[in-house]
Amino acid sequence: MSDSPFGFGLPPEEPEDGDEGKKKDQESGGGQGPANPFGFGLPGAGGFGGPGADNPLAAMFGSLNPTDLGAAFQQLGQMLSYEGGPVNWDMAKQIARQTVAQGTPDGVKDASVGASERSAVQEAVRLADLWLDDVTSLPSGAGTAVAWSRAEWVEATLPAWQELVDPVAERVGAAMGDVLPEEMQAMAGPLIGMMRSMGGAMFGTQIGQAVGVLAGEVVGSTDIGLPLGPSGKAALLPANVEAFGKDLSVAQDEVRLYLALREAAHQRLFTHVPWLRSHLFGAVDGYARGIKVDTAKLEDVVGQFDPQNPEQLQDALQQGMFQPEDTPAQKAALARLETALALVEGWVDAVVHAAAKPRLSSADALRETLRRRRATGGPAEQTFATLIGLELRPRRLRDASRLWASLTDARGVDGRDALWHHPDMLPTATDLDDPDGFVHREQMDFSELDKMLGEAAGKPDLKKPDLKKNADDEAEGDGEAKGDGTE
Numbered sequence: 213m214s215d216s217p218f219g220f221g222l223p224p225e226e227p228e229d230g231d232e233g234k235k236k237d238q239e240s241g242g243g244q245g246p247a248n249p250f251g252f253g254l255p256g257a258g259g260f261g262g263p264g265a266d267n268p269l270a271a272m273f274g275s276l277n278p279t280d281l282g283a284a285f286q287q288l289g290q291m292l293s294y295e296g297g298p299v300n301w302d303m304a305k306q307i308a309r310q311t312v313a314q315g316t317p318d319g320v321k322d323a324s325v326g327a328s329e330r331s332a333v334q335e336a337v338r339l340a341d342l343w344l345d346d347v348t349s350l351p352s353g354a355g356t357a358v359a360w361s362r363a364e365w366v367e368a369t370l371p372a373w374q375e376l377v378d379p380v381a382e383r384v385g386a387a388m389g390d391v392l393p394e395e396m397q398a399m400a401g402p403l404i405g406m407m408r409s410m411g412g413a414m415f416g417t418q419i420g421q422a423v424g425v426l427a428g429e430v431v432g433s434t435d436i437g438l439p440l441g442p443s444g445k446a447a448l449l450p451a452n453v454e455a456f457g458k459d460l461s462v463a464q465d466e467v468r469l470y471l472a473l474r475e476a477a478h479q480r481l482f483t484h485v486p487w488l489r490s491h492l493f494g495a496v497d498g499y500a501r502g503i504k505v506d507t508a509k510l511e512d513v514v515g516q517f518d519p520q521n522p523e524q525l526q527d528a529l530q531q532g533m534f535q536p537e538d539t540p541a542q543k544a545a546l547a548r549l550e551t552a553l554a555l556v557e558g559w560v561d562a563v564v565h566a567a568a569k570p571r572l573s574s575a576d577a578l579r580e581t582l583r584r585r586r587a588t589g590g591p592a593e594q595t596f597a598t599l600i601g602l603e604l605r606p607r608r609l610r611d612a613s614r615l616w617a618s619l620t621d622a623r624g625v626d627g628r629d630a631l632w633h634h635p636d637m638l639p640t641a642t643d644l645d646d647p648d649g650f651v652h653r654e655q656m657d658f659s660e661l662d663k664m665l666g667e668a669a670g671k672p673d674l675k676k677p678d679l680k681k682n683a684d685d686e687a688e689g690d691g692e693a694k695g696d697g698t699e
Contacts, residue, residue, distance in 0.1 A: 298381035300416030311424025312362045322362040329450040333359040336472035337446045343567040349629045353483030354446035362427040369440040379500040434478035436604045462574040470578045477560045485632045495549040502542035551641045558612025615647040
C-alpha cells in the first residue's frame with residue numbers, strides 16, 4: 213500500500229528559508245506545494261503543481277464551457293454533500309433516467325405507452341392466466357396487468373435493486389476507511405466521510421447506468437428471476453417486447469403472449485409462496501456478505517479520480533473489485549443462491565411450456581430463445597456481475613426444468629406444486645444431479661399431517677383431565693366400596 217492512500221498527499225512542512233525556500237522547492241519539482249494539499253493530478257493540466265498551478269480552478273475546469281462547468285460543479289457538490297447510505301440512490305435514479313433517455317444502441321428511444329399497447333398487454337396477461345390455470349395449482353398472482361415504459365420500469369424496480377446492492381456497498385464503505393493507516397484514521401474523520409460520500413456516488417453512478425441499460429433489455433418485471441416490481445403487478449415493456457421479437461420470425465402477438473405467460477407464472481409463484489422472496493433476497497445477501505473487497509484496486513480507483521474524466525472511473529470499476537471468499541460457507545451460500553434461482557426459473561419454464569405447447573406453434577422456438585438469453589445475459593447483467601461480484605443467472609435451469617417436468621408426470625400438478633409449501637421440501641443441488649432419485653423418493657405427505665393437526669385441535673385436549681368424568685367415576689367407586697362392606 214502506498215504511503216498516500218487514495219492518491220492523497222499531506223501538505224509539506226514549511227521550508228526554513230520562507231518564501232525563497234518555497235520558490236526553490238517548486239522550481240526543483242519537489243513537494244506538492246501548498247496549492248495542492250491533496251495531490252489530485254489532472255491530465256492535461258499538469259496537476260495542481262504543474263503549469264497553471266497558480267489557478268487550480270482554471271486547471272480543473274478551464275476546458276469546460278459555462279454550461280458544462282455548472283453541471284460539473286453540481287455533480288461534484290452532490291457527490292461530496294451526500295450523507296445517506298452506502299449508495300447514493302438519488303444519483304443512481306438520475307443516471308438511470310438519463311441513460312434511458314439516450315435510447316438503446318440500436319437507436320430506439322423510450323416513449324410513453326399508448327392506450328392500444330396497454331390494452332394489448334392486459335389482454336395477453338388475462339389470456340395467459342387462463343392458460344396457466346390448467347397447468348398449475350397456484351392461483352393467479354397478478355391483481356393488475358400494466359404496460360411500462362423503460363423509465364417507469366426504472367422507477368418501479370429501484371427499491372429492489374437497493375435491497376440487492378446495499379449489502380455489498382456497505383463493505384466498500386468500510387473498506388474505504390480501512391485502507392487508511394491506523395494512525396491517520398483518528399485524525400482523518402472528515403476525509404473518511406468525504407471518501408464514503410465519493411464511494412456512494414461512485415456506486416450510485418455505476419448502478420444507475422447499469423439499471424438504465426438493463427431497462428433497455430428487459431421485457432418484464434421478473435426477467436432475472438427475482439421479483440423486482442411491486443407485488444401482484446404483472447408488467448411488460450411493449451417497446452422491449454417488440455425489439456425482442458423483431459428477428460424471430462414469430463408473430464408479435466405470439467411473442468407478447470409467451471412473455472406474458474412467463475410474467476404471470478412468476479407472479480403466481482412470488483404471490484402465493486410467501487417465504488420465497490425473502491429466501492431469494494436472503495441468499496443474495498448471504499453471498500454478498502462473504503465477498504472480499506480488493507482494497508488495492510479501490511485505492512487506485514479513488515486515487516486516480518478525475519472530475520474531467522468520469523469515464524475513467526467507470527472503466528476502472530467495471531473491471532471488478534470484488535472477490536468471493538474461498539470458504540465452505542461462501543461456497544454453500546453460492547450453491548443455495550444458484551439452486552434457488554434455478555428452481556424458480558425451472559418451474560416457470562416447465563409450466564409455461566406445458567401451457568404454450570398445445571396452443572402456440574412457436575412455443576419450442578420461443579422457449580429455446582429465452583433459455584439462451586437467460587444463460588448468456590446482456591451487458592447490463594455483466595455490469596452487475598463485475599460491480600457486486602454476483603451473476604444472477606440460473607446456471608442449472610435445464611436440470612431444474614427437467615426435474616419439475618418429471619415431478620408433474622410422477623405426482624401430478626398438485627403434488628409438484630405442493631413442494632413450494634416450505635423451503636425444506638424443495639429439491640437441493642444434489643437432487644438436481646439425480647432428479648429421478650428425488651422424484652421417486654418416498655416423502656411424507658404434509659397435507660395429511662396438517663389434517664391430523666387440524667382434527668386434533670378441534671378435539672378436547674387429551675392431556676387435560678375431565679373433571680366431571682373423574683368425579684362421576686369416584687362416586688361410583690365409593691358406592692361399590694360401601695356395598696361390599698355391608699355384605
